[in-house]
Amino acid sequence: MNRPVASLSLDLDNRWAYLRAAGRDDWTKRPSYLPMAVDRIVDVLGELNLPLTVFLVGRDLTDEADCDAIRRFDSIHWEPANHSLNHLPWMHTMPPDQIEEEIATTEKRIINLLGIRPYGFRGPGFSCPPEVLNVLQERGYLYDASSFPTSVAPIARWFFMLKTGLKGQQKDKAKQLYGGFGSMLKPNRPHRLQNSAPEFWEIPVSVMPLTRLPIHMSYLCYLASFSVTAAKMYFSSVVRLATLTGTPISLLLHPPDFFGHEDADDLSYLPGMSMARDDKIRFVRWALESLKGRFEVRRMINQLHSLAPETVSAITQADLKQHKSSEFHSPVPDRVVDAATTP
Ligand SMILES: [Zn+2]
Numbered sequence: 334m335n336r337p338v339a340s341l342s343l344d345l346d347n348r349w350a351y352l353r354a355a356g357r358d359d360w361t362k363r364p365s366y367l368p369m370a371v372d373r374i375v376d377v378l379g380e381l382n383l384p385l386t387v388f389l390v391g392r393d394l395t396d397e398a399d400c401d402a403i404r405r406f407d408s409i410h411w412e413p414a415n416h417s418l419n420h421l422p423w424m425h426t427m428p429p430d431q432i433e434e435e436i437a438t439t440e441k442r443i444i445n446l447l448g449i450r451p452y453g454f455r456g457p458g459f460s461c462p463p464e465v466l467n468v469l470q471e472r473g474y475l476y477d478a479s480s481f482p483t484s485v486a487p488i489a490r491w492f493f494m495l496k497t498g499l500k501g502q503q504k505d506k507a508k509q510l511y512g513g514f515g516s517m518l519k520p521n522r523p524h525r526l527q528n529s530a531p532e533f534w535e536i537p538v539s540v541m542p543l544t545r546l547p548i549h550m551s552y553l554c555y556l557a558s559f560s561v562t563a564a565k566m567y568f569s570s571v572v573r574l575a576t577l578t579g580t581p582i583s584l585l586l587h588p589p590d591f592f593g594h595e596d597a598d599d600l601s602y603l604p605g606m607s608m609a610r611d612d613k614i615r616f617v618r619w620a621l622e623s624l625k626g627r628f629e630v631r632r633m634i635n636q637l638h639s640l641a642p643e644t645v646s647a648i649t650q651a652d653l654k655q656h657k658s659s660e661f662h663s664p665v666p667d668r669v670v671d672a673a674t675t676p
Pocket residue numbers: 344345346416420457458
């Protein structure tokens with residue numbers, strides 16, 4: 334019997350983005366942990382022979398050491414995708430030309446660095462308003478992955494606002510973070526967006542079937558920081574329930590899922606960062622193996638291919654076999670935008 338399809342993705346949020354979210358002024362020096370993060374992630378996924386879709390932030394695609402690190406994803410089966418230029422979690426407040434810049438500049442930098450165009454997008458802070466979806470469809474994207482249909486978005490947002498050092502206008506803008514109350518009514522499975530021509534799909538960040546509780550790896554690590562046994566029971570029940578209900582899981586990873594308290598003092602405020610590195614990576618490896626035990630784990634573009642074979646094949650056929658194919662380069666936008674957008 335064919336196993337159900339799941340996908341694995343990583344938001345490659347950098348140290349500076351976390352420091353900015355915490356309201357720390359030193360984020361402006363753009364501290365990076367990408368070389369360390371990519372090495373750890375590639376080690377674990379390579380060992381488990383798992384594929385990955387990586388949402389890249391355009392701002393990190395100019396530094397030489399960061400670019401070298403990102404190229405090391407080539408040692409696993411991966412797909413680059415677009416996570417905006419400046420990782421500002423309030424795209425819903427931006428004027429149309431800034432939205433276009435956020436998407437187009439990152440797209441161009443991905444093409445320059447990797448020789449392939451991205452087909453997927455995830456908005457920072459799970460924000461993806463209709464204006465963004467329009468730009469994505471105009472630019473030939475096939476899917477958005479920003480929807481986070483959890484029952485705890487309002488609680489998560491409240492917790493973020495409590496912990497964050499953001500002030501004034503930025504704090505106001507962050508109020509839509511993790512989506513509004515309506516996000517919990519959205520589907521918890523990939524679906525074609527209505528009236529999209531050509532086909533355009535939403536692949537949500539999966540939540541637990543029925544309860545809509547979060548299941549992304551940082552949440553699992555947060556539970557594991559209290560009790561690894563409880564976190565394992567929780568994720569085992571997620572996998573069972575997803576199998577029973579036929580829910581195609583799309584599991585989300587972040588770099589801190591591969592860091593322990595030894596690695597990043599300045600990120601100690603993040604949930605799950607009290608764990609020791611080895612314990613955390615052991616737990617993450619266990620969770621990924623559990624997923625692999627029940628599901629056929631793919632990149633998001635391949636998950637989409639299983640749902641809409643004709644749409645994906647028409648555009649990316651060779652690309653699905655080997656991601657570095659010059660046939661699938663999109664024309665680089667004429668307008669090279671490198672806006673030094675303020676945070
Ligand atoms: Zn992000």
